[in-house]
Amino acid sequence: MKLADLCIRRPVFATMMISSLVVLGFFSYAGLGVDLFPNVDIPTVTVATTLKGASVEEMETSVTKPIEEIINTIEEIDQMRSVTKEGIxxxxxxxxxxxxxxxxxxxxRDKVSTILSQL
Known part of the structure; x- marks a missing residue:
């Protein structure tokens, strides 16, 4: 009750205290360090395979699909993309x-090594 009584008896004091808190908050907010693009290392793994002389369809069915299926069983995958070209x-x-x-x-590595003999 002492603070309420003080603010009622001295309204200029209360106004100055609130104004100083607002100004202090404004300068504190302006001084916050916010990075628009923080340095984040996204865990990414690339599996590259080659099979000389194989067509795109053959690479897709005999290499890419089996590897994708076994890798897809790993926990915490966010995205998986594959590119299949002739022999790669x-x-x-x-x-x-x-x-x-x-x-x-x-x-x-562990998952791919389990099906490596089947490819």
Whole structure:
């Protein structure tokens, strides 16, 4: 009640206190460091395979699809893209930000090694 009584008895004091808090808040907000594009390392793993003389359809069915299916069983995948060309298959796997990049790479290595003999 002392603060309320003080503000009622001295309205200029209350106005000056509120004004100073608003000005202090404005300068504090203006001084905040906000980075428009923070430096973020997105955990990404690329699997590249080659099969000389293979057509695009053959690469797609015998190499790209089986690898995609086995990689898709890994937890915390955000995106997976693949590009298949004549004799070349590239699969790019992007994980969620919380996933450690080294752990993600090891997970992909482990999964691909399980089907390597079938390719």
């Amino acid at each position: 298959s590239t699969i790019i796997v992007q994980f969620v930000l919380e996933k450690n990049g080294d752990v993600a790479a090891q997970d992909v």
